[in-house]
Amino acid sequence: MTSTNTTAISERGLLRFITAGSVDDGKSTLIGRLLFDSKGIFADQLDAISRAKNKRTVGDTIDLSLLTDGLEAEREQGITIDVAYRYFATPKRKFIIADTPGHEQYTRNMVTGASTADAVIILIDVSKVKLNDDGSVDLLTQTKRHSTIARLLQIEHVIVAVNKMDLVNYDQTVYQRIVDAYSAFAAQLGLKDIHAVPMSALAGDNVVTAGDNMPWYQGPTLIDLLESLSVYDACHDEPFRFPVQLVARHNGHEANDFRGYMGRIEAGSVRRGQKVLLQPGGQEATVKDILTFDGSLESANVGQSVTILLNEYLDISRGDMLTEAERPATLSKNLKADLCWLSEDALDVRRKYWLKHTTRQVAARVTGIESLLDINTQQRREADTLRLNDIATVSVTVQQAIATDAYADLRSTGAFILIDEVTHQTVAAGMIRPGDSD
Template identity: 65%
Template sequence: MSGLLQKEDRGVLRFITAGSVDDGKSTLIGRLLYDSKGIFADQLDALSRAKHKRTQGDQIDLSLLTDGLEAEREQGITIDVAYRYFATPTRKFIIADTPGHEQYTRNMVTGASTADAAIILIDVSRVKNGELLTQTKRHSTIAKLLGIEHIIVAINKMDLAEYQEQVFTDIVTAYQDLAAKLGLQNVQFIPMSALAGDNVVTRSEHMPWYSGPTLLELLEALSVRNQHPEGGLRFPVQAVLRTYPEGEENAAGTEVFGFRGYQGRIAAGVVRPGDTVTILPAGTEATVHEVRLFEGPQEIGVPGQSVTILLKENVDVSRGDMLVTQAEAANVTKNLVADVCWLDTEKFDPRRKYWLKHTTRTTYAKVNGIDYKLDVQTLGEQGDATELGMNDIARVRLTLQQPIVADTYAANSTTGSFILIDATTHQTAAAGMIVAN
């Protein structure tokens, strides 16, 4: 057996790059792909001939691998989230290159929502007197709110600081202070130069004082969090499927078997034929008759699977309802306390109407009050806040027109999260994480 096949397959790791503008996020991903042989020859050829490259001579501008929009290449900034995929003998990776510009923080939130790890880049030339940039603080705060398990602080452009250990140590100290205030755990630091390739895939000869892993070695070793926590069933109903009665023909003239099934994706727990489930918020009980995939009936449905559930009883089930087991542990509520990141250019206005979309249910929501707004610079709580603007982070209290089955975000990121939608403009106004229900 070859050496490649003997290595352990550690599954798929999703991670993002975050930080301020020009910290080198796109270049870092390009370097990872280039040094790990994750780029095809035709891609390299296209990069070498790119009209917007910002490198000298024949040197390849690796940032263009992820900056795919014309506006991104012209301006030299990342605007939208770019996803890239590569693999090593031990693991597959899904990378989200997220924007650093404050205007596009909402795009960063999107990329971070499914990440197992975050690489926070810091440009050594832009840290003055131990003061980190505002976007570094904001992105670290969002990583904490979203429960990202692993934080890797990539202290980049060490070549501009002549690879001095003291420069690295000073920035580590500054970020450790930030991490302590935010309550971040599992923070690891790597000195590197994404442009030169130091400590990205290969170990740097310029920093013999650093004995830790390269970035790729660290990524290969990270554990992946359980995206689907155990416990009672959480099955948000996305659609109701009704087929013709047995023996009738559909429009194509093919005989079909009739049933009424409820389709959706299992957010937590398992479901089997014979299980007693409760349909919330109504509270009606029913018995599972069948769990179906495309291939046919299954003995069990597990978290992450999209399934069709058939019930023995004829009960009223609609889109937005949730099938649960252990109903006593499921909280049906119209009142929420949540952390929100305001994403809209329109400021929060209590007179405006907002929709709350939670799993497959949508209902009107009213923000009753702002408990506090977070000062990203000082990480202090502003208890007298009355308004929220774009990229503000705050804890709010909401009242809903219709009840939802709400878990805390810490318990279940699917049933513990929501978005607010402006009912007039239909713009996504905020992303929210439930902290109490």
């Protein structure tokens, strides 16, 4: 396990994180505890969950999990089904939390929540982990699955929350065996920035405050860790990427022929006078102006939604991308990608799907399955189809060339989804592999 990163408070900014783990590992309770102990809930919310008819606690104890389990079906069944987002802040940082389901059939929801996360909290329930006589530990399949997805999605920080320590009398030996087992699995995956915390979300130990039950643990609490994690956005240093969402024209009564290209800067920065490249068209142009609701800008950075005006008249429409002329994206009709299959209907390699990449949507086919990943062993095997929650390396061919980057380099231009052309349901999420596109 690595030591905690320390950064200046002014550099910490907003942290997006998710909770992931198996069923009943205590994800919703943990988030409820974070909100409750950090004063991140209002009095009326507290009153509402105190009066809730579907509670999972005994007596008058507040069921903190109800703070995120908002659907009636979630409260009735005592499970998390949908991704629930919550916002809270401490004096040092602002947070957006995504509470994701633990059931295997809702893995697709976990993928959704993880796609924008800076950190993931992997919860491990000590009462469910099998401690073998030879000293080894059998981690649950969902722990391995969610860790694998975190690796595929390039989530930078992993916090291993060994929960429900009160059920094993806060035994340090049990905690250390679990941490050692996870560390070995994480090394196999290639996860690097890992921190472990022993806790009891129900009792509040080591969530916001340390408590007195684990004096042998001298490390930071969960909230201390979350406040100290670095969230430096590498996209500021990356080449300019601007998928066009809309072409804006004047209202027909103006003398000047206004033509602006609206969208969100997904990576890098742009300035007036800069040379940009239109992809897939291939023409170069010069930025004339950068407009926002508040007026004209000299330059704009990643994350800003702007309207870009060019000196040249080019045929540009939604789905095209303006990129840095010196460092363009890769144009390709054939992609290699890691694919998470999200549909209950199996992949049919004979069928056509819609591939949605940034603002561009093109017809596509999965032309081959290179290998299917076994979550437990991390070994790969042959497969002729993909089923719900399968993860595989595949080949995808698109009808028109698209401008992409490797997901490891840029999330926004390295990710895509596949859509069923009949039902219009999202059936898969893909991450483009480096160096394999052509």
